Structures are given as C-alpha cells and as structure tokens.
Amino acid sequence: MAETAVSPLINRLIPLLTQEAKLLRGIHREVADIKDELESIQSFLKDADARAAAEEDTSEGVKTCVKQVREVAFRIDVAIDRYLLDVAQHDPHRRGFISFVHKTAHLLKTLKPRHKMESEIKEIKASFQKIKERSDRYQFKFIDQGSGSSAPKARWQDPRKDSLYLDDIDIVGIEFPRDTLISWLVNGSPHRTVLSVVGMGGLGKTTLVKKVYDHQIVRGHFDCHAWISVSQSYNIEDLLRSMIKQFCEVRMELPPVGMDSMDEGSLINNLRDYLQQKRYVVVFDDLQPLPPEMAWELFCKRAFRFDFGAHCPQELEKLSHEIVKKCQGLPLAITAIGGLLSTKNMTLFEWRNLHDNFGFELGRNPHLASVNKVLSLSFEDLPYHLKSCLLYFGMYPLSFALSCGILIEQWIAEGFVNKINDKAFKDIGQEYLIELINRSLVQVLKIGYDGVITLCRIHDLLHEIILQKMEDLSFCHVLSKEESSFEGLSTRVSVNRSSLGVLEQFKKSHIHSLLFFNINEFPISFMSKFLQNFKLVKVLDFENTSLDHLPEEVGNLFHLRYLNLNNTKVKTLPNSIGKLQNLETSFMWQTAIQEIPVRINMLHKLRRLIVRYFDAKMELSLNIIRGVKFHWSIGCLKALTELKNVDANYGRVKLIEELGKLSQLTDLALVNVTREIGRALCVSIENMNCLKDLFVSSINEDEVIDLQPISSPPKCLQFLHIQGRLAKLPD
Template sequence: ESIQAFLKDADRRAAAPNGDNNGEGVKTWVKQIREAAFQIEDIIDNYMMYAEQRHNFSHLFKTLKQRHKIASGIRDIKSLVRGIKERSERYGFQRSLDQGSSHSRGSQNAKLYPLREAALYIEEADVVGFETPRRILMEWMFELKGRKDPTVFSVVGMGGQGKTTLVKKVFDNNKVIAHFHYRVWITVSQTYDVKEVLRDMLLKICKQNPPQNINQMDQRSLTEELRKYLRRKRYVVVFDDVWNVKFWDDIKNAVIDNKSGSKILITTRNEDVLKSCKISSSTEVLNLQPLTREQSLKLFNKRAFKFDSGGCCREDLIGIANEIVQKCKGLPLAIVAIGGLLSTKEKHVFEWQRFSENLSAELKKDTHLIEIKDILGLSYDDLPYYLKSCLLYFGMYPEDYEVEPNRVIQQWIAEGFVKEEQGKTLEEVAEGYLTELIHRSLVQVSSIGIDGKAESCRVHDQIREMILEKFEDLNFCKEISENDNESPPLFENRIPKNYKLLRVLDCQSTSMLNVPENLGSFVHLKYLSLGSVEILEILKFIGMLRNLETLNIRSEIVVELPKKIRKLGKLRHLTCWYLSLIQLEDGIGEMRSLQTLRSVNLDMEGAAKIIKGFGELKQMRDLGLINVRKEHGTILSSSINEMQHLERLVVVSRHEERSYEVIDLNLISLPTKLQKLTLEGILHKLPEWIPKLQNLVELTLRKSRLTKDPLKSLNCLQHLLSLNIGNDSYEGSCLHFEDGWFQKLKKLNVSCISELREVIIDKGALPSLKELSFGVLWRLKNIPTDIQHLEKLEELHFSYMADEFLDNISTEDWNLMQHVPLVKISNNDGICIPNPWS
C-alpha cells in the first residue's frame, strides 16, 4: 500500500500541467518507482510460491539456503521502501492524493455503465458531419460513368479525422453488401508485408475453402490465386491507413481488371500515396474537411452529456463548451476524447473552466496546429490510476488488432491490474474497467453482439502511438523481434530463465509448433493460450502450473485432461473444442473456482460421477457439454440447479456416429441469470422450464423434433433477442407468428425443417426484427405473409431454396420486400439470383 501511494502521487505529479514538477526529473523518478514496484511484486510472488510449497512439501524449507533466500527478499523489500520514502521527501511527494490536481480526483467518482451498453459508443462520429462525404462515396460506389475497370477511391485526411469510420459505414451498408460478390477489408500497417496483405485478402475471399498450401505461397503465387478468384466477380476492397507511396505498385497486379465495376478504397494521411494510383487507374479523391463549429459542438454534446440532460449542453456550460470545442479544431477523435473525459466529471462551471485552462496549457497557445497527441495525453493523464495500465495493455496487441473483451479482461486479471471489490468477481470488476475506457472514447467497440455487448474492441492508431510513447517513458513493455540481439523466447525450445516470473503466455495467433520444454517451471503463469501445438506436451506440465487461472487450447483433436489438472485450484476458465475427463474418475468438483468449462465430451464410462461433480462448481458462468446421453438427464439437471450464476449453457447429445439422443433436463431451481441457451438433441416437446427463463436473450434449438409449434410458449420470453430454430427442430408444416408476439426479437433464423410448408407473420408481430433468415426449406412454396409489415428489417435471406419457391416469386413479392436494404435469395446450389433493384 505504501509503494502504491507513492506511485500514484508520482504519476499524478508527472501529469500535472503548468508545474515545476512536470520535468524529466519527475518522469525519471516515476520510472524508478515503477521499477521498484515491479521488483517488490516479484519478491512477494516468489515468497508466496515458497510459502505454498512449504505448506505442501515441508522438506523444501529445511535448508539454510532457502531460508536465507526468503529473508534476503524481505530485507530487499524493506530497503526499497525506505529508499523510496527518503527520495520522495527530497522531491516533495505526498503519500496522499488529497492535494492533487483535478486530473485524478475528477475520475474517482466516474460513472460505470454495463458493457451491454457498448453499442452506444460505436463510432458516434459517423452520425455527425459525415452525411455529405458518405453520400458522395455511396454515389461513387454505384456510378460507373461508362467505366468498368476497377476504380480507385482515396479518402484523405489528418489522423483522427474519421476516415476509417466513414469508409466502414459505407463498406457495411446493406446496399453495398448486396451489390458486390466480395467485400474485403485490409488494414495496412506502416511496416506491411506484401505477402501477408495478399494472403489476408485471399483468406477473406475464400474463407469457406482456402487453398491448402496458402501459407507456403510466394508473392507471385498469391497474386495469381487472387486473380483467379476475382475473375468475373464484382468486388470492393478497402485498404485502410496506407502510409507507403509504393503500396499501390506492390498490390495493383492482384486486383484484376475484370470489367465488372469493382471498386478499391484507400484511406491515407499521405497525399503522395495517391500519385502512384493515378498513374495506372481511374482515381477519385475525397479530402475530408474538419467538422464545422456547429457539428463539433453537436458531437461534443452527444459525448459529454450522453447520460445527462438528454445529450444537450446545460445552459450555464454552453460558453465553456464552445471554448473547449474550438481548441479541438474540428477533429472528431479529439472531440470524442475530450467529451468522454468530461462526461466523467461533475457538471460544474468551475470544474470545466479549470479543465479548459489546463487544455490551453497543454496545446501551447502559440501554435496554430492542433496537437492531437496532447489531447490524447491529457485524456490518459485524467484516467484513474487503476485504468492506466489497462489502457497501456492494448499496446501489446498488433496495430489495428481487434481483441475479444474476455481475452483482454482475463489477461488484465492475470497481470494483477484488477483489484477485488466486495460482491463482484474480478471479471465483473474488469468489465467495468473496459466499459469506462469505452465511455471515455479511448477504446473503440469494433463489433457488438445481438445483446448489445461488445464482441471485439480496439484502440485508434493515434491512441496506440500515444501508448507506445508511454511504454518508453514508463518502461511498461519491451518488444522483442527476430532482429534483436536478445533472442525471442518463442523461437527456441526453451523460454529464457529471466522470464521465470511470466504471468501471461498468449500464443493463440502464432504458428508455434512445439511447447517450450521448460514450460512447467514457470509456476507464476496465470494465463496460457495455445494454438496448434503438441497437446500431449502441454498436458505433461499442467499440474505444475498451480497459479494458472485461464487455460485456452485451440485444438481440433480431443484433449484428454490428466489427473494432475485437479491441482489447479485457482483455474477459472478452461476452454477447448473437445475436452475429455476420462482420467478424472473422481470428477473435478475440487476445482471450485471454475467459471468457464467447455466443451466437455461425456461419451465415456463413469460420466455420471463426473456430472455429479459439476454440482460443486457453484461459480460456473459458461458451461458447454457434448455427447450427453439420455440417462444423464436427472443427475445433470441436479448439477445445473446448483449453478445459480450460470449465464451460458450448451448441451449437445450428438455422438460420433452422428445420431442424437433425447435431452432430458428438468430444471427446478432455474439459473435465473441464464442469458444464452443452446440445446442440440431430441426433445419431442418444449421443456416447461424454458419459457420461465426471463433473462434469456439467445435461444438455439437443433434436432429437437418438436411436434407442436413452440412459438406460443417461446413468446413468454420477454427479453428474447435471437431465436434459431434449425436442423429438424420442428416436425410441423406451419410456423405462425401472431400479432403482438416477440416484441424485442431482433434476429430470427429458420432452417433445415424438412416438413415446413408455410410461415405466417401477422401484422404487429416481430416489430423489432432486423435480420430474418430462411435456409434449406425445400417444401416452402412462398415468402412469408405480411413480410412488408416488418418495418425495421435490414436483412432478409433465403438460402438454398427449392426451384418451386424461386419460380413462385412474383413482381408483387419483390415489391413487398423492397423496403429491406439487403435481400439475398439463392437456389439449392447456393447461387444467388438477381433482384430487380441491383
């Protein structure tokens, strides 16, 4: 606590504007304190490990050498703290933040909003000031002007001006989706590799069936393969954030001139990039202009007052708001960053005035050019201390990398960034941290699920540049590459000994083939994620990694967990495509910290004992089971009844011979927090407990063989957002959505129901539906009735439909669907038929 107090105060003083403390001396001092803090953490970690070993293996502590090592470590801690205290007094540091600037204090009472509301933060700049540029780009996308060769569009503007946001909005437009056969988005790093760019394009074009030797292809082979796929296809390719003037020369031969009206979009800050494009292609240039004062103020108000005053600026703050916005020079990134910062502060005139003065000091009034990095730096300085390391951690991922929230949250926890709060799990606390970073516009939401939760997030490239500068200032992270003198650990068979305190090892996206032979000695490891590696080698070491909290194995083979896995009492998340517990005849009930367990193969002798042990896992949030047998029903129901925190449940009764058994679940004490449920197996009738799951937002039924239309019962699920009825889940011939049913449903998929002949949608049903999909319904003769009343529908798909269905689509039917931006209909060979609007 003492060292944390010094570190917080030093960090605040280094960030304070207009003060004598804001010099290189203080920055150096901050770095030294951080180094001392890390050393203390290391000593404590080692001490705790020795203490645990003493508890389990008392003979390990009998030698004088080991006693001396522990005593020496404790003396080192005391010496470090004394030295910090003495030097802090020379610098005038206080061990309290009571006298601090508004930077830290203003954030202590920051509001926290659930991650489910992440949809509110997705690129708000796209609705302010982009109307005209978006209209121009849409016209260019469809206006051929007699030219059929690939036309190159370039969007040019300063960093933070919204180039990516604008182009992404056009790229994801439903009319664009319907018009082009292929859509490919490529983010081009400053140090791009041509082969990697071409390989990425090829993977995105032929993602269903990529060439087998794609990883071994050279540049010429990749180019030829791309040209083969693009021949006679209409495509749009976006190259985002191009810096190098030679990029077009490197890539132009791959984007074939197929006379089909294809489009290529390039975003760049460098106007010289356009010159090489103009030499060989038809080129249009859109120069983004800064937002006007009115647009800037509108965007600022939406951000700063999102949850106050209905998004409108309070009258007493209008003058100061104008001053602040004027200093942002019309740059959307700067505006949303400042707006996000001020949204966490009290709406007091004095507080805002002081902030405006600090902002002026940061931007140096004598310059005419906005320094966006100063504004982003100010946003970083304003963060509460506990959020700074969390934001910096995003710099560990590659440029423009989109990371899943669960992944970064679990890594924050492993690194020790997340502090316990009463009544919450560490994951819930960390989710609040991520939400606050999103709320402050320092982290962007890239995609959201149907439930409004973020599915992936990233940081803007300029924020990442700021983070990398902080890496250097704070000695937070060091990147090791093949070109460095220090050999990178993953290119060898062993991890260097000086990495012995490693907490996170994430090889999920690497091609590492062998497990480091000394992995078991890294006993401080808390997060381990591995891709295509030798599974048996991993399992040899598992029992030694007693501090492990997350184990993620990306393997397509069955992973047979050893008995030693039970020693991992701290394990919270265990995920693999196929997990076998055949060696764990006594079950895994001892692993009471588990919150995530999937997917467990129960096709084994002694499965009943394993399933009974699941009832001890009372912290379980996410459970996936496969090869569940009918006789497991009673004992499995009993165990699930004990999981009152369960949020996601997947139960599959499929066996290796592809047959399905009855899923016989009778949940009496319902897991009231259950939000996502998938049942794949025979039900015959809908279980009575399903309509009682009032927090359920996603439901998938496959192979259910229901004899009665389940819709009336499922309509009781008032919060249901996504419904998937597929693969012989229903044996009837008609599905009828009656007036008033499914008020909140946004996504509906009906597929592979062999006897379905008719779908009736009454006026007033499904009023919130956005996405409607039908597939492999070979007895369906006509489009659903009253489909024209689904006013919010954005996507409508009929896939692999019978010829009779296609023949019956009349001009009147097309007119009924004309209000839907994206309509795709394909025959039983998967070939899309043209619609009258294309």
C-alpha cells in the same frame, strides 16, 4: 503515469500482509514497512503525474526521482515473486500455502528464502531512504499520504483551440451533422435540453460544434450564449464568471458589480436569476470519423495546397492513400500530417520515410505535436485503473482485432481488475472495457448473441501513442524482428515476428507476461530451456502460433495465472500441469488436445477452462464441436465458473454427477450427450444455481436429449442451446 509502478504493488501487498500473513513470518514487519513507504510516496507520484500532464514541471530532477522510485518498485515486485516461489518449492505436497505453513511454520526461520528476502528488504529500505534524501536535498517534496495537492494549472497551449478559427474552406464533412444539430436546437423541446457530441480526441467535435454555435439561425434563436473551454484543471468559480461575462457581452450589458469577488454560491444564484425567462445555449468544450472520400479530400487540401492544384500526383497516389488509411478518418491527424507533407519534397523517398517511421515522427516532429497532445489528453484523463487496461492494447500488433474475453482475463491475471464486493472479476473487467468504449478510446468490432462485446480494437494513431507511453513507463517491451537484444526493467514482453536466435538470448528471469505473435517455430529443446528461464511468468499467450509441444517444465511456472493455447498444434498436456497452483484461466480452443490429464483436478483456483478438440481432417457434421475427455473426478474444481467443451460420453453418469458439484458454474458446454445420462444431467443442472448459459449437443443426429426431468431450472439461466433432437421441455 508514474504511479502505475506503485499502486498495483500496494494492492498486492495488502492481501499478502493479511490473508497470508504467516507466509511472511519473521519478515512481516519489514514488508509492512515497505508498504508504508510506498503509500508515503504515492501522493508524490500522483502530483508528478499531474504536473507532467500539464507540462508545468519538466524538471529532470523530478523525472530522475520518479524513475528511481519505479526501479525500487520493480525490485520489490520481483523479490516477492522469487520469495513465494522459493517457499513453494519447499512444499513437497503443493497443497497450497496455508496448509503448508500450519505444518511447517517452525522451519520457516531457517529457510534460505527468508534470509534472502530479509537481505533484499534491507537494501530496498536503504534505497527508499536515499531517494528521500536526494529529493529533500534538491527540494522535491514527498507529500504525506492523503494530503494531496492542488492540481497544477495547465500552461500549455491546447491545440484543439486552433480548430475554433478554421475557415470554411478548410473544413469538410460536417454539413449533415451541423444541420442536424441546428435542427435539434431550434426545433427541439422548449425545455432545457442537453446534446452530447462524443468521440475520441481529434475527431472534429470542437470544429463541428463551433460552426453550429456561430450559425446565424442559432444566434438569432437564443437570447444569450456562451462557449466554455473546460480544462483538466478548471476552477468552477472561474467557469461561472466566464459564463456570466459572455452572456452580458452578447446582450451588451455590464457584468454584475463585485462579480470577481463572489463565491461559488453567489455566482450560481446570480446566474440563475439572470437566465430566468431567457433562451440560452452554453457549449462546454473540453461524428464520427470522416468517410474515406472526405478524408482523401481533406488530405489533398492540406498536403498539396501549394502544388498541383490541391490534387495528388499520380506517382504519390498509392502511398498517399496508405498514409490517409493510417489516420482512419481522424480529421486532426489528416490535417497535421497533410500539413507536414506539404513542407517536404514531393518524392516517394520522403513520403515513404514518414509512412514507415510514423510512430517516431509522432513523438518528435513539431508538426504532429498537436496530434500527440490531443490523443494523450484522452489517456491522461483516465482514472488510474483504466490507464493500465488501455496500455495493454499496445502489447498487441497494430490494427489487431482483440477478443474481449481474452483481453479481460489478461487484465485479471495482471492484477488490473480490482475486486468490488461479490462481483465476479469477469463482470468487473467487462465494466472497465465498456467505460473505455464509452470514452471513445476503444472501438467495437463485434457483438455476440447475448449482447456482450466480443471483438474490439483501438485507433492506429492511439496505438502509436500507447507504444510511446509503454516505453516511457517501462510498461512493456515490444520485441520485433528488427531487434537483436532486449535491455530494460519491463516485466512484460510482446514478441512479434522475432527470430529464435533473439529468443534464445532472451533470459530475463523477471518477466511475468509474455505474448507471442507470428512465431513460426518452437522446437522442443528450445521450449524446455525457455520455460526454465521464466519461472516468474504469470501470463503466457501462444495463441495462433506454431507451438506443438508443451514440455514438463511448464509445471515449474508456479506463478502462472493465465495460459492460452488457442489455435496451436499442441496434442497433449504434461502431467506437471497439476503443479500450477495459481492457474485461473486456460484457453485451449482449436487444438489437437483430446484428453485433459487427471492432475488438472489439483488446480483449485481454476475459474475458466475452455477447450475444443479440432482435427483439420474431420468431416463437417452435427458434431463439428468436438469434446475433450475429462476424468470423472472433476467435481473438486469448486472455483470453476466456465467449462467448455466436455465430452459427456467419456465419463458418462459419474462425470455428470461430478459436474453437479460445481455450484459456481455460469457457463457450461457439453457435447456427445447420450440419452443414458439425461436424468443425471437434469439433477446436476438443478444444482447449478449460478448457471446462465448452457450448451448441450447430442452424440449423433438421432440421439434424443431429454431434459423433461428438470423440476426447477436454474434461476439465473438466460441462454439454452440444444444441438440434436430434443424431447419435450418441462413447463
């Protein structure tokens, strides 16, 4: 996946060279040249990715070339961020790029940032030239953009084929799904039917279907049958020839004369004629996980097949259950790990060592190579835009239950979600997630009242594979408590249980994404210095940490697009929050923040703002959702699509009237609503043509919420939640 470093960079340069071209006045041509260079090597990287996946080309020269391209792409990305930051710092009013450029374009030629960028561009172009020269010298060809190349034929042995030859004694847990599939095939519709057995790689799909395919009832019911293994690099003509040959072999017939020289059309016509008036079954091979008791049975069969009569000794039982739990019912993993442990000494030390170093063993131990390869296949088969999205799961700890809404916003802030016509980024991101779920790579944990998936996770073994790929691709560095330093080109860092001592040394100014987990303290002095070191950061997530203060220095984070303070102890927001011109999403759920500074009205790109004041001492009552105070002039935030939870009693009628100007709102939650503002609220709601979800909570249990004056409810409204006494709704 070498292309992960280049494609998003090209996508980033396109709007920079069009919509905001004047920003690059004087260096526009040079930046355009770099974009052209990136496009010229994009096909080379795609070809390198395909060859690596097929293990056809393990040349160290190609790996070195890809590594160098990734390093140059990294320099370009950082250079652009630094240039835009420097230009923004020369804007005294911070009203946005375009207005600034119109007023001071004549000064750009003398700006220091421009000269720095010019120098950097020259060095980058020279680096590209050297990479090309070396690639030509060692015959690693850069392919012209759009020419592509034929996909390399896979030469590695697909480990899934081993499951085709398993004896019944080695298989557990497939009796019911096997009999169900047989019944569907034999007793189902007499017309052509497609049955799909889906699931993540390694779940046992091939094993199950092979037992159905070989069953005597199935063989006796159909006139002919064929098993087709479809690899990533399959050839359609070879696939058709294989099907015809297998049909003929079953019926002890000779294949058609000249079949090997037939083209695709002739093969299809021949096959259609052959299958007329015949019952046939064809399996296309590229369930679910085993329940705990069957997983344990399979593990014991493999791990103790030479000792203890296939039963686990008592001293290893607890640790064995922990190892099986890591496999989460995945038959391929259980079989491979059980087989590996059967070769080791039956001691707690040996087994604990494998348990504690599972990720390392998965990458290097030949006994587990099949697990690694099969799980990697699911990743390699993804389209480019979904690979980065799946890799992002690796930034979260093992077995972590992810909020889908938060995850999608992080994808958007990272630039992974590509714009499609007028569709909202949030909706496109939701489609990405659903595709990963449909590919059985992401597991659904919870679905909301509106049918939208709210919590998800990935399989623990897939998490280990992703960690390997993140390291190989410099996608993200996971900084854990065991580490004392961090080196590398990664622009993303996930900090888990790391000490402040390590963080204080951590001054990588090029980092643009920081996620924190299990951090117990954030002293004020530390936070001020910390934010000064990360001026290029775009994603900042402190959720569920002990953060209790956000210093003024946060206003220096010009590139910040996403800020998550959920479930922290932060009490106030600094006025400098108004400097965050590029902030699009901010979550402040369950914090001690009671009021949002008026300066937030300067954030014209803000799309989602979700707040909720929480005091551990507050009594449980109707108003358990406490609103946050907003200045009444909030109507200038035209980009807002989601706003929760606003204290309607603070700004009263003026605030409600301003809300009516937010025509892009799809989700709105108001609390502390009084009868006094009812008529103004109805008028504002009528103006919200995009509103889908409305939550309204009264100031107390006796207050009546009157929505009768609404003459025409928003046409998109799907969900209306009322908390309190309600006057009669309009017809």
